[in-house]
Amino acid sequence: MASYFINRPNDFVLESIEGAVASAPYLRRLDGFPEVKVIFDGEADKSKVAVISGGGSGHEPAHGGYVGRGMLTAAVAGDVFASPPTEAVLAAIRTVTNKAGVLVIIKNYTGDRLNFGLAVEQAKSEGYKAKMLVVGDDCALPYSHLVGRRGIAGTVFVHKVAGASAAAGDDLATVLRKARGTAQSMGSMGVATSVCTAPGSTPADPPRIGRGEMELGLGIHGEPGASKGPLKPVDEIVALVLHRIMSSETDYLSIQQGAKVALLVNSLGSVMPAELHIAANAAISMLQDTFKVEVARVYVGTFMTSLDMAGFSLTVLVLDDERVAALDADTQASAWPRCLGAHVPNKAPVPMPSGQTDEGHMSMPEQLSTFGARMKTALSSICEAVIQAAPELDALDAKVGDGDCGSTLRRGAAAIKADMTRCLPLNDAAGTLKGLARTLRVMGGTSGVLYVISLTAAAGALHDSSATSGNEGPSEQAWADAFAQALLALQKYSRAQKGDRTMLDALIPAQQAFSDAAHSGEGGKKALEQACKAAEEGAAATKAMDANAGRSSYVPEEVLRDVPDPGAQAVCVWLKAILSTVQ
Numbered sequence: 001m002a003s004y005f006i007n008r009p010n011d012f013v014l015e016s017i018e019g020a021v022a023s024a025p026y027l028r029r030l031d032g033f034p035e036v037k038v039i040f041d042g043e044a045d046k047s048k049v050a051v052i053s054g055g056g057s058g059h060e061p062a063h064g065g066y067v068g069r070g071m072l073t074a075a076v077a078g079d080v081f082a083s084p085p086t087e088a089v090l091a092a093i094r095t096v097t098n099k100a101g102v103l104v105i106i107k108n109y110t111g112d113r114l115n116f117g118l119a120v121e122q123a124k125s126e127g128y129k130a131k132m133l134v135v136g137d138d139c140a141l142p143y144s145h146l147v148g149r150r151g152i153a154g155t156v157f158v159h160k161v162a163g164a165s166a167a168a169g170d171d172l173a174t175v176l177r178k179a180r181g182t183a184q185s186m187g188s189m190g191v192a193t194s195v196c197t198a199p200g201s202t203p204a205d206p207p208r209i210g211r212g213e214m215e216l217g218l219g220i221h222g223e224p225g226a227s228k229g230p231l232k233p234v235d236e237i238v239a240l241v242l243h244r245i246m247s248s249e250t251d252y253l254s255i256q257q258g259a260k261v262a263l264l265v266n267s268l269g270s271v272m273p274a275e276l277h278i279a280a281n282a283a284i285s286m287l288q289d290t291f292k293v294e295v296a297r298v299y300v301g302t303f304m305t306s307l308d309m310a311g312f313s314l315t316v317l318v319l320d321d322e323r324v325a326a327l328d329a330d331t332q333a334s335a336w337p338r339c340l341g342a343h344v345p346n347k348a349p350v351p352m353p354s355g356q357t358d359e360g361h362m363s364m365p366e367q368l369s370t371f372g373a374r375m376k377t378a379l380s381s382i383c384e385a386v387i388q389a390a391p392e393l394d395a396l397d398a399k400v401g402d403g404d405c406g407s408t409l410r411r412g413a414a415a416i417k418a419d420m421t422r423c424l425p426l427n428d429a430a431g432t433l434k435g436l437a438r439t440l441r442v443m444g445g446t447s448g449v450l451y452v453i454s455l456t457a458a459a460g461a462l463h464d465s466s467a468t469s470g471n472e473g474p475s476e477q478a479w480a481d482a483f484a485q486a487l488l489a490l491q492k493y494s495r496a497q498k499g500d501r502t503m504l505d506a507l508i509p510a511q512q513a514f515s516d517a518a519h520s521g522e523g524g525k526k527a528l529e530q531a532c533k534a535a536e537e538g539a540a541a542t543k544a545m546d547a548n549a550g551r552s553s554y555v556p557e558e559v560l561r562d563v564p565d566p567g568a569q570a571v572c573v574w575l576k577a578i579l580s581t582v583q
């Protein structure tokens, strides 16, 4: 069965309507469950034309989310993907229709055409002034004169324009004219990587859309799409969809270069906001650069879904001044975005540091000293080792944290590789550490900032010691002192101690071993060997530790058991990489 947060499949629609109505003070529902499922605006202005929409459930926030001043006066819900019965539609019409009349907007599906159509005819015979508008905006399928185009997400634009017109006091004929003009000036198409599953049903096995596949041109009821193929990058998908919508051959959308359009990027259920924004970005560029139209309004979000379908649809609406005003008009409806959707130049320069800072200019030396060459070799070795170890570190972090420790470090390594040939003053030890701290600011994450803090402190310590930029570089003792200062800063800011299951459990014993060997005159290589050994023992010991810091502290003890801390493991990686370069 589909894994949904529900009680019983049969109560899916009713309980969700109850919750929706409870979330806005002006919303009411007709007391007719289970046959009559109608949400209406209990505070609607009775002098205005009423606007009603509806259809099967499973498309939330459509249609109840659009009820409110400035959009729909009522929404009639059927069961999941099933048209509501005529009686329910009629009940809605009788509830909200006054002298000014009612416009009933539906999407083009047989069941809706019949049930809503019959209700409108019945209402007329009861003396109501009623009109019906059928919306068909889907550009995926060739036009059929018998059934017409399917209605999908663009219908929300029609709700908005009709609702704004009614709220402005237009008569029924005018509301219908504006709504019909909108319906005839838009095209939509969807794409998905999964099919939706009705509550209480079992997903098909194998699924209709397999891993790495996509379907183009789906409806909003899980019906198969117009074509299926391998999943492509979103730029290519958007290009396919827009070419279909804007095609001059099919003439779905009558549009000229230079026209103003609104773009709607709609989640079909379970697509992340970030994915929708990537699609929006691609669609805006393509509409402007390829189709030479002005994207004047952009709406990105969840407007009309198909239960949990992992897909999105694009709608392009040709704008005129009347439509822009209607889209911009105020509405109470909870599912219409609060921001205007206006698309304007939107980049601002990153502010530069003001006044006195220590952000001095750094540059590569023209010629490397002995020390500079060793520094370059060591840094290259660290970068390669970290990049190679990143997947393994991510895998460890996935068990005990959020799975990005290796990726975070790899980002740092890539930045160092770039700066090594650009601006690191490699002959100067303190300058290089300071430069590395600056470079690693791009890393982000907890470990990123901790390395920046440590390197800054170490650079300060080396700067204070002599011979930071001599041909041979600092002595082992000076490095040992810098290492100690780095750890003090790290502990001060991270608040972690030895035994808390962090990178410190590798760093503290490593620093101790390095310092002991360096101060007893055993030489740099020996000191590094001792440091590596101590770090590895320290990292291994974290397998048995409870976590008191970082994300692991929220993970149950039994999950942590036998998994080393990824940050501590990473310390071993870069320490060994340095050792491998020391003669």
Ligand SMILES: Nc1ncnc2c1ncn2[C@@H]1O[C@H](COP(=O)(O)OP(=O)(O)OP(=O)(O)O)[C@@H](O)[C@H]1O
Pocket (backbone or CB within 6 Å): 397, 401, 402, 403, 404, 405, 406, 408, 444, 445, 446, 447, 448, 450, 494, 495, 496, 501, 502, 503, 504, 549, 550, 551, 565, 566, 567, 568
């Ligand atoms: N308070 C802390 N003190 C010292 N080290 C820490 C602390 N918190 C986390 N760490 C180290 O950081 C490592 C994880 O690094 P990572 O950059 O992935 O951090 P994160 O907590 O997942 O943060 P983000 O999600 O922001 O990246 C841990 O394995 C641990 O060694």
